[in-house]
Amino acid sequence: MTEPLVAIQDLHVEARTDAGRRVEIIKGVSFTINEGEIVALIGESGSGKTTIALTLMGYTRSGCQIxxxxxxxxxxxxxxxxxxxxQKLRGTDVAYVPQSAAAAFNPSxxxxxxVIEVAGIHRLMSRAEAKAKAIELFHAxxxxxxxxxxxxxxxxVSGGQLQRLAAAMALIGDPRLVIFDEPTTALDVTTQIEVLRxxxxxMRNGGMAGVYVSxxxxxxxxxxxxxxxxxxxxxxxxxxxRQILESANHPYTRQLLAAFQPTPFVAPTPAAQETPIRRALLEVSGIYAGYGPIQADGLPYKTVLRDxxxxxxRGHNLGLIGESGSGKSTLARVIAGLLPAVRGHVQLDGRELDPKAGLRSKEELRRMQIVFQLADTALNPQRSVADILGRPLAFYHGETGAAQEARVGELLDMVQLPRTLRHRMPGELSGGQKQRVNFARALAAKPDLxxxxxxxxxxxxxxxxxxIDLLKDLQRxxxxxxxxxxxxxxxxxxICDQVMVMQHGEMVELLAxxxxxxxxxxxxxKLLFASVPKLDPGWLDGLPADFSESAKTSDRSG
Incomplete structure (x- = not known):
């Protein structure tokens, strides 16, 4: 029997806290990987996936040690x-493909x-040979x-293209083992298919082994x-x-699988006091918006949204879906007044809103809040949770002192966080906790939308x-x-009653x-919906050969 390419034996990794205390974060992990085999490490944030993967390069993050x-x-x-x-093994025997390719490349x-830098560092081949090999990889x-x-x-280049270029950088030295650290997490579903394929x-053609963290x-x-x-x-x-997907034994694995079966949508029950005349809470009409100087036709140089x-x-939810660059977030910024539209109207409860948030009344700002994608950048790292939640309480409702302190506790209860977190800084919270604080800040205003x-x-x-379950509970x-x-x-x-599909800044379809x-x-x-991966090992291989070509026409910003 041949020896495995990789053998992790009783691995222990420790981290040192700010207080100097040592905490064991990897607790006696053992497994093997054979030549040409791809093994996935899965689990929630903080489960140790990336920490274990990095040890395969003999590396640990700052503050950690094997x-x-x-x-x-x-x-x-x-x-x-x-x-x-x-160092001699990194890039030759083992290589790494990061989650964020954008952070892995020097913009200058x-x-x-x-891509060919590794070949030069390790003197694997001449520059001309490395360039030729890189072009072969670009084709592959x-x-x-x-x-x-x-x-x-x-x-x-687009995000999807940059992610494949990061893979080319990892593969240029013909490594025996490639580590993929969540390389498609930030990609759209159509782009993700291309990258996975x-x-x-x-990997198959090169007979390489892999670790896929996800x-x-x-x-x-x-x-x-x-x-x-x-x-x-x-x-x-x-x-x-197939065994894990079809007959998982451990309750935690079954919990992970259950998370892929979203709780079915239930239409909201009409309010008992509902008036005979129903007026839309939000109405957006004929919006044109974008970036750059206004051109002769009255539109921005880079027009993102068109009509x-x-x-x-009221009490309902609208979903906006589409690839990166389709205009989803730009539309949200227009509605919030962060990016003034050059044409069109935004009405809240039948009242026209000024295109600029700075010119809207405090009451109009209070009634509509926005929660951004990345809590890491949305929360001030220098402020405690109590300070972050206290600011909108003071601004919108004039609450200070004991009243503010009591309300902060209520907000933490609402988003199902312990009140003891009020004194922590954002850097001391997990990703899920930070996003709950981000949402609690929006709730502090007592918004309608x-x-x-x-x-x-x-x-x-x-x-x-x-x-998602929390959002539903709070809505009720x-x-x-x-x-x-x-x-x-x-x-x-x-979670949504209706879904609006956007492509290249336009609405292409509205579906109940x-x-x-x-x-x-x-x-x-149809392409967008068909691109969502299924819990079926044969799904990707079963897609038609021209599927990626259809998706490629939309791969603009990855």
Whole structure:
């Protein structure tokens, strides 16, 4: 029997807290990976997926250290060998594809120079040979204009293209093992298909082994031979992909699987005191908006939205879906007054709103709040949770002192966070906790309408499902209405009455919840819905050969 390529034996990793206390975050993990095998590490945020994957390069994050066990790659222990020898293996024996390709590239250097850099560092081949090999990889990874795309700079390609270029950078040294750290999390569903297909093809043809880190079981199902389920730094379950998907044993694995089956949408019950004349809470009509100087035709140099209109009834929810660049977030910014429209109208309860948020009344601002995608950048890292929630209480309601303190506690109760978190800073919270604080800040205003801009896209599936359930509970309790922006069909399907499909800044279709997804008529809507991965290992391979070509026409900003 041949020896496995990778053998992790009783791995322990410790982290040091700010107070100097040592905490064990990986607790005796052991598993193997065979030559040519792709193994997925899945679990919620904080489960240890990325920490374990990084040890396969002999690396730990700042503040962490490997405190016990072995990490064998080709029989060599990465834990005990000198750092100088580990550096020789990185890029040649083992390579890494990051979650954010944008952060992995230097914006001031051409792509080709960065892709072939490893070949030069390790003196694997001449520059001419490296460039030729890179172009071969660009072809294999189905990149457009493979012979010349390397001459561009990172900002001149889409997100999906940049993610494949990051893979080319990892593959240039013919590694025996490739680590994929959530490489498709930030991509649209259509772009994700292209990237997954390209990764799978190159790995198969090269006979390479891989570790695929993800919280998305449907994505993992398309690329992994075997799945290892992690929680709290320990393995909960391990098995073949089909075995885990079809007959999971551990309750936590079943919880992960259940998170992919969203709670069915239930239409809101009409209010008992509802007036005979129903007026839309929000009405958007004929919106044109964009960026840059106004041209002779009265439109911005970069026109993002063209003649967009929509309505939202009180107590109901509207979903906006489409790929990056379709105009979803721009429409939210226009509605909120953060980006003034050059044409069109936004009405709240029949009252025209000024295009600029700065010219709207305090009451108009209070009634409409926006929750942004990334709580990390939306929350002031220098302010405690109590300070963050206290500011809108003081601004909108004049609450200070004991009244404010009591209300902060109530807001934390609403979003199901312990009141003891009030003194913590954002950096001391998990991703899900930060997003709940982000949402509690919006609730502090006591709004009628909340614009939710991709608020679950950065969260793992279990936490995202909990956030959606929370939104539903708060809607029932407070009579809220939501505009919910996402590229995840299952998310909007579980919470929205109607879904508006956007492409290139225009509405292409408006669908009632009970029409999703089979009732879609527009080709783009059909493509978008058909691109959502299924919990079926054969789904990706079963797609028609020209499916990616259809998606490629929409791959503008990845």
């Amino acid at each position: 405190s016990g066990g072995k990490v064998l790659l080709g029989g060599q222990d990465l834990v005990s060998m000198p750092e100088r020898d580990r 250097h051409r792509l080709i120079d960065q 990874l189905a990149l457009p204009d493979p012979d010349t795309i390397g001459d561009r700079y990172p900002h001149q 390209a990764f799978k093809s190159v 919280h998305d079981l449907a994505v993992v199902a398309q690329i992994a031979d075997r799945i290892i389920v992690l929680k709290g730094g320990e393995i909960q379950e391990e098995g073949s992909t 967009v209109s929509c309505k939202l009834e 909340i614009l939710c801009d991709e608020i679950t896209s950065a969260l793992d599936t279990v936490v995202a499902a909990a956030i 309790e407070l009579g809220l209405s939501y505009v919910f922006i996402s590229h995840d069909l299952s998310t909007v399907q579980s 919840n009970d029409q999703l997804p089979a009732g879609a008529r527009h080709p783009y809507s």
